[in-house]
Amino acid sequence: MKSSRRRFLKLAGIAALGLGSRPVVDAAYAAVGGQAAPEPKVGRQPEALTAKQWAMVIDTRRFESAADMEPLIEACHSIHNVPHFENKRHEIKWIWETEYKHAFPGKENDFLPWEVKERPYLVLCNHCENPPCVRACPTKATFKNENGIVVMDFHRCIGCRFCMAACPFGSRSFNFRDPRPFVAETNKKFPTRMKGVVEKCNFCAERLAEGKMPACVEASDGALVFGDLYDPQSKVRQVLNDNYTIRRKQELGTSPAVYYIV
Amino acid sequence: MPTNNKRMYDKGMVLAGLVIFVVVVTFPFWYNLGKAAPPPEPVLTEKAKAAEKCVESTEFMKAEHMQLLDVWRDTVVRDAKRAYINPEGKTYMMSLSNTCLDCHDNKADFCDKCHNYASVRPYCWDCHIDNPKETE
Numbered sequence: 001m002k003s004s005r006r007r008f009l010k011l012a013g014i015a016a017l018g019l020g021s022r023p024v025v026d027a028a029y030a031a032v033g034g035q036a037a038p039e040p041k042v043g044r045q046p047e048a049l050t051a052k053q054w055a056m057v058i059d060t061r062r063f064e065s066a067a068d069m070e071p072l073i074e075a076c077h078s079i080h081n082v083p084h085f086e087n088k089r090h091e092i093k094w095i096w097e098t099e100y101k102h103a104f105p106g107k108e109n110d111f112l113p114w115e116v117k118e119r120p121y122l123v124l125c126n127h128c129e130n131p132p133c134v135r136a137c138p139t140k141a142t143f144k145n146e147n148g149i150v151v152m153d154f155h156r157c158i159g160c161r162f163c164m165a166a167c168p169f170g171s172r173s174f175n176f177r178d179p180r181p182f183v184a185e186t187n188k189k190f191p192t193r194m195k196g197v198v199e200k201c202n203f204c205a206e207r208l209a210e211g212k213m214p215a216c217v218e219a220s221d222g223a224l225v226f227g228d229l230y231d232p233q234s235k236v237r238q239v240l241n242d243n244y245t246i247r248r249k250q251e252l253g254t255s256p257a258v259y260y261i262v
Numbered sequence: 263m264p265t266n267n268k269r270m271y272d273k274g275m276v277l278a279g280l281v282i283f284v285v286v287v288t289f290p291f292w293y294n295l296g297k298a299a300p301p302p303e304p305v306l307t308e309k310a311k312a313a314e315k316c317v318e319s320t321e322f323m324k325a326e327h328m329q330l331l332d333v334w335r336d337t338v339v340r341d342a343k344r345a346y347i348n349p350e351g352k353t354y355m356m357s358l359s360n361t362c363l364d365c366h367d368n369k370a371d372f373c374d375k376c377h378n379y380a381s382v383r384p385y386c387w388d389c390h391i392d393n394p395k396e397t398e
Contacts (some may be wrong), residue, residue, distance in 0.1 A: 145342050188391045192389050
């Protein structure tokens with residue numbers, strides 16, 4: 001058969017018509033009443049809290065000693081089945097206390113007020129708006145979800161620890177051992193982790209989905225404020241408006257979503 | 263010149279060896295003939311019986327529960343959506359430990375029975391707490 005431009009254009013036209021006819025046929029089929037079985041749907045629970053970017057403000061003036069932070073850390077670690085290892089090199093932490101010089105290196109002016117310098121600071125994953133750990137992860141096991149939370153998908157984590165190298169805040173811990181025997185009392189509603197995955201704070205994504213505030217915020221008696229950073233009416237925005245705040249290692253450009261009133 | 267003299271050396275030994283070989287290789291098949299393990303019957307708890315229907319039909323759950331759980335896992339973790347509305351319009355929270363095991367709290371008699379029979383080893387239980395009530 002001789003092929004010509006005319007013939008080619010004809011065939012192309014018919015092919016395009018064929019490709020475009022699918023929705024028409026489907027609509028006609030549905031109109032005739034040939035409905036397939038109803039599809040199951042997925043959605044959010046009606047009580048779920050959502051935000052463009054969840055953020056936290058920590059009023060460090062409210063924490064004078066490590067004992068003040070203990071209930072918050074305990075609340076978090078107990079509901080998330082965070083194991084307790086005696087060996088510091090195996091330590092797993094989601095939220096913990098540290099010193100000023102470690103929380104805010106580069107902000108150590110001479111002659112800082114004594115209480116600012118000596119007070120303990122509560123640190124956790126900053127859920128950065130520009131998270132370096134997410135860029136480093138080769139399997140997309142860690143990603144920024146639609147609420148701005150930097151989430152770990154433990155199913156996908158291969159334990160390469162690139163994210164730990166990428167995180168400038170040391171917010172991530174690696175399970176060098178099976179953590180289960182080291183969880184004092186397991187919360188049956190939340191999974192544990194297995195050997196060989198990285199873990200970190202998840203801003204209580206599972207609690208926000210049920211309409212609850214994060215466990216540490218709930219246990220803080222108002223010292224921690226949580227809300228949507230991009231909602232001008234939110235509580236965090238009010239607190240940010242009323243107080244001068246600082247963030248950890250802001251100069252690195254990761255844009256942490258955890259703010260500190262000092 | 264090729265000869266047509268195709269004589270088999272040690273005929274008796276070779277044939278006897280072949281017979282022994284075939285018998286040994288097929289031994290597991292005829293030895294176990296008619297002794298197949300009976301298909302397992304997972305035990306339903308009282309709560310599961312009372313509910314009458316799982317999130318989907320029993321046939322679907324038998325054949326497709328792994329795909330369903332895979333969809334659940336991705337939707338919950340990656341899309342932050344935790345509610346599953348089945349074709350009848352009933353809403354369930356997508357959670358292995360909190361929804362599936364709430365009714366089927368007998369993992370050993372329910373999950374493991376078939377999984378062991380089919381020799382599949384799902385690693386769900388490496389992390390998810392396998393029996394929410396037993397250890398309470």
